Amino acid sequence: MKKNTDKINKGWSIRKHLVRYRYHFILGLIALVIVDLLQLRVPLITGRVTDGLSSPDMTIAILRGEVLLILIIGGSIAVGRFIWRYFIFGASRKIEALIRADYFRHLETLSMTFYNKNKTGDLMAYATNDLNAIRMMVGPGLLMAFDALVLTVLVLYQMLTTINVQLTLVAIIPLPLIAGGSMLLGRSIRNRFRSKQEAFAGMSDMVQENISGIRVIKSYVQEIKEIRAFNIKNRHNYDMNLRVIRLQALMMPLAMMISGLSIAIALGYGGYMTMIGKITLGDFVAFIQYIMMMIWPMIAMGWCINIMSQGNASLTRLTNIMNQKPGIIDLEDASNDSIKEATLEFKHLSYTYPGTDTPVLKDINLTVNKGETLGIIGKTGCGKTTLMNLLVRLYNPPEGTIAIGGHDIYHWTVKSLRRSFGYVPQDNFLFSDTIFNNINFVKNKDLNKDVVDSATLADVHANIEDFTHGYDTIVGERGVTLSGGQKQRISIARAHLIDPLFLVLDDAVSAVDTKTEESILSALKTSRTDKTTIIIAHRISTIQDANQIIVMDEGRIIEQGNHDALMNLKGTYYKLVQKQQLEKIIGEQE
């Protein structure tokens, strides 16, 4: 019953986008045919003028008329070319943008399990390389295929009907070689192009790593080593570029050579036919032009085959990923209401991450009443974060093991569940945006808290005021570098601002000094009556005032109770307190 009909991707396909722009394609293709038809007129006119020149009937007026006609045709061709470019290339760009939007929307729905399995670089490649190949297919690829086909048929028809069947058939014999050569050469070019792209990606990855890791590189004095490594990559990139250029440079001369054969046949055989009077001089001139007009479609046909096969491969890859189902979905009858009661219950919760076989949580039993603060303490890797991941359904817990607000977790939609949480994750994250926007991340209009109030509560207001631009200070890559403690406190302010029913602080004050920590915690306590707060910590001082503390070890709760009860147990908690007190005393003496 957990599986729900998935509303987001009922089989994604590019079709709906193509259909949406069908009129663009139709108009573009019509313009293309008109251009091709106009192009066919040009050799006829030059042929006519040639014949006219060798006859006594030719007048300046006729000549003027033909020139004017050529000019008009030339102008119309230009307009037609603009129209098909505008419609077809325009539509392909729009389709590219629509697919990219689909893709981004889809990425936002996919679960943590998906993100653990796929590398960022690969996910980016779908939006760049693959999408590009698809655009090439629906834009230039489609266009060239159509153009090549129409032009070939029309020119052939024209040669056969207006000039001479025999001459035509003989002269075009070498032409398919161009198409074949262009296809084969194109395929090699593509392979080399891929190596070239990989070389470039490798190089830019290295630059990026070096910039991010510049402090480590400098402090270990590794600049020279890095420069040497970069030079090798740079050289490799250069070599790969040359490999592509060498083949590309071969393309035109080869096509010219083959078409040269056709032209030679046309010259020899056509010249002979003109001499014996089978065709006129004008026919001969026109014929040579028609043969030249066949070269481009032949090259294009070879290219098209490559573009289409590449685009098709990319489309398959993308369709595949677009049809991956989001792993975290709602039951069909899930309630989208806001959760009212700040109560929590874990019932025999055991959990193993998907794709692994060691359980990381074992038989967790725990009840948290509304208004309580729960403290969780335990060694790194004992499952504290996992417990929280399940609580907000970043992963799916087994059914019936977690109850929230008096109902099983699957009673609620993911949206209503997460709306009731303010989560400060261990690896907190600030966006490259202003501090104000980072705190006011959930731009909810009917907030009953204020950004400055929340920052004050998180004891970071004074810090922010000290920055030259105050709350408008940009953080992240292109802004100020904040200390770990400042980041943590801004993250706390962000979570507090939405005044959540459940507030989760996962190791969120570890980089904050004990005094500041104390002030944040006591402010939280007064502001969160009737609401539940979960604090994960390593320091006893962070959690000792909690109503309930659990000590975890290897996925189990090994001790449970409030501070006094746990002290009386004289177990793990007690030893931890003694150890931390000792450390504190030593620290003070230094």
Ligand SMILES: Nc1ncnc2c1ncn2[C@@H]1O[C@H](COP(=O)(O)OP(=O)(O)O)[C@@H](O)[C@H]1O
């Ligand atoms: N996405 C994941 N897939 C598989 N194993 C994981 C994943 N996340 C964490 N783990 C494992 O689960 C165990 C508990 O991790 P965690 O809950 O992060 O511990 P804590 O927060 O207490 O340090 C660890 O052994 C960790 O390696």
Ligand SMILES: [Mg+2]
């Ligand atoms: Mg953790």
